[in-house]
Amino acid sequence: MQRQAIAVALNSPSQPYHVPAEFARHQFTALRCAACHDRNGEQAYREEFHGEIAHLKPPAPILDDEKPGSHKELIPPLDHLGFKLRPEWRTLLLSGNIQPKTRHWLKARMPAFPSQAAELSKGFSHAAGLSHQSEHPAPADPEKIKTGAALTGITGFSCGSCHAIGEKPAFAVFEGEGPNFRDAGIRLRGEYFQLWMRSPMRQWPGTIMPTYSTEGNTPLTQYYDGNSTRQFDAIYHYLLSLGTEPGSGGNAQER
Ligand code: HEC
Ligand code: HEC
Numbered sequence: 001m002q003r004q005a006i007a008v009a010l011n012s013p014s015q016p017y018h019v020p021a022e023f024a025r026h027q028f029t030a031l032r033c034a035a036c037h038d039r040n041g042e043q044a045y046r047e048e049f050h051g052e053i054a055h056l057k058p059p060a061p062i063l064d065d066e067k068p069g070s071h072k073e074l075i076p077p078l079d080h081l082g083f084k085l086r087p088e089w090r091t092l093l094l095s096g097n098i099q100p101k102t103r104h105w106l107k108a109r110m111p112a113f114p115s116q117a118a119e120l121s122k123g124f125s126h127a128a129g130l131s132h133q134s135e136h137p138a139p140a141d142p143e144k145i146k147t148g149a150a151l152t153g154i155t156g157f158s159c160g161s162c163h164a165i166g167e168k169p170a171f172a173v174f175e176g177e178g179p180n181f182r183d184a185g186i187r188l189r190g191e192y193f194q195l196w197m198r199s200p201m202r203q204w205p206g207t208i209m210p211t212y213s214t215e216g217n218t219p220l221t222q223y224y225d226g227n228s229t230r231q232f233d234a235i236y237h238y239l240l241s242l243g244t245e246p247g248s249g250g251n252a253q254e255r
Pocket of ligand 1: 028032081109
């Protein structure tokens with residue numbers, strides 16, 4: 001019976017052996033993701049051909065001196081495609097179900113690929129050697145949430161100058177803005193969050209997000225003796241406490 005099934009599968013051209021990572025790699029080219037996104041040092045086509053197509057575009061907007069960051073059009077690079085985002089969130093994004101969008105200042109939009117979303121997302125996780133289901137983070141720890149809130153607040157690193165926090169808009173956006181903290185915990189894998197915080201510039205060359213840690217320490221020695229890994233862990237717990245799990249009912253889609 002089993003042997004017969006295998007024989008049928010092997011002889012059936014309509015059911016090629018399906019490897020999600022391979023599918024995703026192929027689709028990345030076929031769906032022209034690189035038209036907009038840089039990846040692994042390869043510039044997005046729209047940057048590469050900027051000179052050639054410049055005459056086709058409307059004239060550059062007059063820059064607003066009050067808000068010099070307002071003209072920035074920085075589409076996130078995809079170097080960490082399978083590693084950065086929680087897979088459930090990535091699937092929602094690829095299927096066009098993230099509202100409002102993460103970066104309200106971008107004019108460019110991420111297209112939706114509803115029919116391929118689940119398989120693509122799975123493939124990107126697998127290509128990074130990860131499961132396509134989130135390892136669920138430990139429930140946010142109340143002590144860490146409190147410390148994380150203090151670390152990000154105005155007597156801490158004052159992250160809210162560039163990042164909106166829920167309904168509270170970023171209060172000092174000069175060169176550019178970062179995504180709303182409400183979504184950061186539900187979007188980002190914990191491992192990537194640590195990597196990002198340790199050195200934003202290494203993950204996204206040219207980002208304006210400051211580096212807070214030098215050799216494993218931050219200047220705020222009153223928290224965990226300045227240990228940056230523990231401080232960032234507390235911040236991650238705080239971020240987790242702000243969001244609602246994707247797919248858990250009152251979720252990202254309805255906000
Ligand atoms: C027309 C341009 C365009 C194309 C083509 C495009 N994207 Fe995007 N993508 C965007 C923009 C703009 C954003 C940022 C949206 C936001 O944050 O509001 C984005 C965001 C993303 C993100 C979230 C990244 C992050 O760090 O937040 C992922 C993952 C992504 N795209 C993957 C893909 C994949 C995979 C493809 C091809 C199947 C693709 N994109 C094709 C414009 C594009
Ligand atoms: C000078 C402005 C600035 C400050 C201050 C700042 N950030 Fe950022 N942050 C950014 C920018 C810009 C990005 C990347 C923008 C993007 O992804 O489009 C970013 C990205 C992030 C991300 C990824 C968010 C996501 O959903 O993809 C996290 C998390 C983050 N910052 C945390 C922090 C924390 C915590 C602090 C304070 C310790 C902080 N930031 C301070 C500008 C800033």
